[in-house]
Amino acid sequence: MRLLHARIDTTVIALWLGHESVETTQIYVHADMTLKERALARTTPIGTKPGRFQPTDQLLAFLEGL
Secondary structure, eight states, X not given: OHHHHTTOOHHHHHXXXXXXXXXXXXXXXXXXXXXXXXXXXXXXXXXXXXXOOOOOHHHHHHHHTO
């Protein structure tokens, strides 16, 4: 995970760890929320406030009622 955070390419990580294929290394990418948040932060539309979605009480009540 530290290598991913240091932005080391997954193919290099796969070689270092002795993985048979790069697909095996993708498990780490899918498990890391920090990397996902960093990628999403780069796709924030212009003019929007960055940050996490905060659902309204009305939405939460609706979802709890399902």
